[in-house]
Amino acid sequence: MKKLVTSDKLNLGSGNEYKDGxxxxxxxxxxxxxxxxxxEKGIPLPNNSINFVYIKHVLxxxxxxxxxxxxxxxRRVCKDKAIVIVYVPYFSxxxxxxxxxxxxxxxxxxxxxxxxxxxxxxxxxxxxKSFGYNSKIISAARIFLNPLLSxxxxxxxxxxxxxxxxxxxxxxxxxxxxxxx
Numbered sequence: 001m002k003k004l005v006t007s008d009k010l011n012l013g014s015g016n017e018y019k020d021g022x023x024x025x026x027x028x029x030x031x032x033x034x035x036x037x038x039x040e041k042g043i044p045l046p047n048n049s050i051n052f053v054y055i056k057h058v059l060x061x062x063x064x065x066x067x068x069x070x071x072x073x074x075r076r077v078c079k080d081k082a083i084v085i086v087y088v089p090y091f092s093x094x095x096x097x098x099x100x101x102x103x104x105x106x107x108x109x110x111x112x113x114x115x116x117x118x119x120x121x122x123x124x125x126x127x128x129k130s131f132g133y134n135s136k137i138i139s140a141a142r143i144f145l146n147p148l149l150s151x152x153x154x155x156x157x158x159x160x161x162x163x164x165x166x167x168x169x170x171x172x173x174x175x176x177x178x179x180x181x
Contacts, residue, residue: 013058
């Protein structure tokens with residue numbers, strides 16, 4: 001385990017994306033995080049110590065019965081008005097069900113009513129915005145097609161989720177939350 005970094009930025013579920021100058025927390029020792037822990041059992045940081053949290057493809061691995069507890073732990077360690085950025089696979093995308101450890105499918109409305117947070121931004125993406133693609137063609141298509149193919153689902157999310165999400169699935173959901181009292 002690395003020496004603990006003193007920072008007000010938390011990379012929760014850092015995996016292979018270790019961020020210098022951040023507190024990198026992960027459950028898997030192979031990524032050599034600053035803090036090795038299972039967030040389902042709590043986050044070993046002091047109350048009101050974090051201003052920014054980045055969570056990329058972690059929350060879908062949380063036991064659904066522990067999801068609210070994990071979110072309350074994130075809230076506990078965050079200062080008032082802290083920003084929390086979350087990336088998760090969208091529930092209708094086949095990638096969501098690709099591995100057995102994706103336990104909590106997420107919809108456009110999953111984060112709307114979690115105590116202590118206000119949704120600042122929500123965005124569906126046809127191609128994952130935050131995953132690197134090895135192919136230059138896919139990367140170029142992602143840049144060109146995301147705005148075009150994601151426009152209607154983001155403009156009419158309720159209609160999209162009710163009528164079109166299984167025939168025209170988005171890949172990823174980005175949610176930006178602000179901690180509120």
